[in-house]
Amino acid sequence: MRTAVAAPRHDVPVGVLEGRVTGLSGLTVSLSGLRDFTGVGDRVTIFGLDGRETDADILPFHINTAIIMPYGSLEGIGSGCRAMFQLFDPEQRRRRAGGTLVVNDAWQGRVIDPMGRPIDGKGPLPPDGVPQKLHAPPPEAALRARLGPRIDLGVRVLNLFATCREGQRLGLFAGSGVGKSTLMGMLARNTDCDVAVIALVGERGREVREFVEDDLGPEGLAKSVVVVATSDTSPLMRREAAYAATAAAEHFRDQGKSVLLLMDSVTRFCQALREIGLSSGEPPATRGYPPSVFAELPRLLERAGPGLPGPDGKAGQITAMFSVLVEGDDHNEPVADAVRGILDGHVVMERRIAESGRYPAINVLRSLSRTVPGCNSAEENALTRDARADLSTWEEMQDMVRLGAYRAGNDPKVDQAIRIAPAIEEILRQGRGEKATIAESFDALRAALSPPGTP
């Protein structure tokens, strides 16, 4: 092993570059000796005093010192410890720059970590596959295919009031414990797609197994790739979980498939970015989030959506649902704000509705899909418009009605809402094992809006 001498970048030697730990602070390590051939985002291996190896990413450089953050714990890393960087020939270097993930179709049905290693105890995965860039740019906007036809999500309330097209990206805004995981499981099982890729970012360890076994179930898992980084892992791992899942979704999209990408949650992804940014010396800006978070977030979210059309004119699609944690109904929190601006619609889940026992606890009046009404027929649009109007009147008036302060016959609009809204609420209710196609959803709404006996 040798330390490479400085040489112009185009003349990269093949071998190993060695550095030494000069300092440790918080979550980061400073390294000397890695200059001239390494850059931000490159991955190095660091050897602890006990010989343990840990991978780490280079964050920024300060003068000649690389600041790195390990994927594992810092325990056993001390001053003078060795760090290694693999030097590749220029072609390999170009391919590997910024990190790649080798994705294999056999990932379907499996639970993996952000490095693509299986963590479900079901044995090894094939080591080969297609290299995918972890930080790939989104397809060129002008060349990108358009959104596909509407996609059947198998969940009535979404099929009716947030009708989605293939390649659309939605935000799912929810507090804790309102039924997010259950809804994601239902979507993975019920959606009319070829593959579902699910990223669990920063969940508690116990929840992962519960999600896979109870919410997803064997049927959902069979068509899913589940990428997991729990809350106790390093912020780099949590960040990579989002990138690895996106890269896997892109892999299937590039095969022309219809992919459903579910990410729970982008808030925890942003919190990981915040930890990384602050550790590498960035200043905190909006509520402690450094500016890089809001530069990075759109780059991730934009990668979902339509792919490039193939020779036959058809394109694969990534339809995506990104969950955002809203605590105490604070919808103006910076991550929620940024996400709302980037995506093509939002679905709001509310504790009040969950407490009333209606699941999925989605507030129809506050949810919106920007591609509706374009993807529904005129008759379907009229149905959802009428239903929304009834629900809105009902929301305004229900306290008065319950208190007996409203006298039937005073306002035909209110009378209609009193008659119809409970029936619509009944349609919005859906058990976790139940599936409803778009046609079934509209049939149910049609029947609720014109009950037998009405003209």
Ligand SMILES: Nc1ncnc2c1ncn2[C@@H]1O[C@H](COP(=O)(O)OP(=O)(O)OP(=O)(O)O)[C@@H](O)[C@H]1O
């Ligand atoms: N469709 C449904 N039908 C009946 N009950 C439901 C439904 N969805 C959710 N629930 C109830 O709500 C509870 C919480 O659901 P879930 O675990 O999916 O919420 P969560 O938002 O993921 O919670 P956390 O924030 O803790 O991860 C479930 O245990 C279940 O009792």
Ligand SMILES: [Mg+2]
């Ligand atoms: Mg959950």
